[in-house]
Amino acid sequence: MDTGLFTANNVWMMIATALVFFMHTGFAFLEIGLTRQKNTINILFKNIFIITGGLLLYYAFGFNLMYPGFADGDMGILKFAGFGIGAPEGGMTAAYADGGYTWWTDFLFQGMFAATAATIVSGAVAERIKISSFMIFTIVYVGLVYPIVGSWKWGGGFLDSWGFYDFAGSTLVHSVGGWAALVAIALLGGRIGKxxxxxxxxxxxxxxxxxxxxGVLVLWLGWFGFNGGSVLSADPELTSLVLVTTSLAAAAGGFGAIILSTIFYKNLDLTMFLNGILGGLVGITAGADLMSPNEAVAIGFIAGLIIVLGVALIDKLKLDDPVGAVAVHLICGIWGTLAVGIFGAKAGIDQLLTQLYGVLIIGGFCVISAAIVLLILKATVGLRVSRDEELEGLDIHEHKMDAYSDFSINEN
Known part of the structure; x- marks a missing residue:
């Protein structure tokens, strides 16, 4: 084993892990910024719960459900390697030690990804979902649905054997969260007055x-770890390429969105600009390591156009998505996954069809799973807060707190 290479790789992976963790700050800022003051505590509580609960769930069984060690001849659909994350002797296996990184670093890096899928749902259902229902849903979705889907590709399951490609999670992270968000907002209905x-x-x-x-700028920074860390080494050429394609797609996504939204709505909408950047980031995530700079710009620009059309479609369907999560993470996630078969080193009709099959299979599984959990919650504890609670704000009713004090002194 090359000790110097191993150390360099491991240090980069730990830095990438920290950057992905920092993305949760970006999600929190974005969500509270795009929603009303009276629901700020509620949104922040959900985001903190996602990180803490998601990491513990991933430790308890998610990691070994996502990376179960499918053997030759397995169908590659479902397998479980046991509870906890007891590491091999020395904290690494031979495979990890061979120029890679430690078992512990891998767990943390992948754990940060797991929490991201639930954060996507948080923004979409903001301002009207019961906190208890959201917490239960998060436990099931992050604990079971996300790692099962992840095992099909990243864990060496059947989609991996088919040749399905998703470098850093346009489908396996973003669309997984996006499908759940779509089902949730359909069942919840729109906010009062929407x-x-x-x-x-x-x-x-x-x-x-x-x-x-x-929040968007923090997310863009964090994406350097999200995509750059997915190289799974500190390889200078490939890591640098991934950071370049990631940034170019983000910039092009912003331009695509602001150009089309200005044509449609005759104003320079900052929120559309911001979501265009995020759409470009989601769009490049599936194939960031396969694309040239020119192809990254094309993918990002198209993602920006899709954002404007996607937001309009969601409104047309009378679905209420306060932060544009479905357009950004689901629709652009699908686009990014299909783009692997259109642009870059793997482009071709066979690859495009494989990407499409993967999107449909994962989409079907996620929609059915999310619907089952949410419908059970709706029939038992309920999904939505009361009208009075929604009008007065979830901070007071769910948490008995205000996010911003008026600093007035009660002299009575």
């Missing part, structure tokens, strides 16, 4: 666009 009597969507402005902007 749709007029004639069905037209009305804007419900968020309380801090500066925070939302900071």
């Amino acid at each position: 749709f007029s009597k004639d069905g037209k969507a009305k804007a419900i402005p968020g309380h801090s666009i500066p925070l939302a902007t900071a």
Whole structure:
């Protein structure tokens, strides 16, 4: 084993892990910025629960459900390697030691990914879901659904054997969260005042666009770890290429969204600009290591156009998505996955069809799983808060707290 190479790889993977962790700050800022002040505590509570609960679930059984060690001849659909993360002797296997990184680093890096899928749902259902129902859903979805899907590709399952390709998770992370978000907002219904009597969507402005902007910039930074860490080594050429394609796609996504939204709506909409950047990032994630800079720009720009069309479609369907999560993570996640068969080193009709099959299979599994869990919750504890609670804000009713003190002194 080359000790120097091993150390360099492991250090880079730990840095990437920290960057992915930092993305949760970005998600929190984005979500509270695009929603109303009266629900800030509620959204922050959900984000903190996702990180803490997601990591513990991944430790308890998620990691070994996602990487179960499928043997030759297995169908590659479901296998479980046991509870906990007891490491091999010395904290690494021979495979990890061979120029790679430690078992512990791998667990943390993958654990950060697991929490991201539930964070996507959090933004979509903001301002009207019961906190208890969201927590239960997160436990099931992050604990079971996400690692099972992940095992089909990253764990060496049947999609991997088919040749399905998803470098860093356009489908395995973003669409997995996006499908659940779509089902959840369909079952929840829109926020009070979102749709007029004639069905037209009305804007419900968020309380801090500066925070939302900071959130997107933090997410862009974190994506260097999300995609760059998915190289799974500190290989200088490939890591650098991935960071370049990631950044170019993000920039092009922002431009695509702002150009089309200006044509459609005759104004320079900052929130559409921001979601275009995120759409470009999601779009490049499946094939960031396969694309040239030119191809990355094309993928990102198309993702930006898709954002504008996707947001309009969601409104047309009378679905309420306060942060644009479905357009960003689901629709652009699908686009990014299919783009692997259109652009880059694997482009070709066979690869495109394989990518399509993967999207459909994972989509079907996620929709069915999310629907079952959410319908059970709706029939038992309920999904949505009462009208009065929604109007007055979830912070007061669910948490008995205000996010921002007025600093007034009660002298009585």
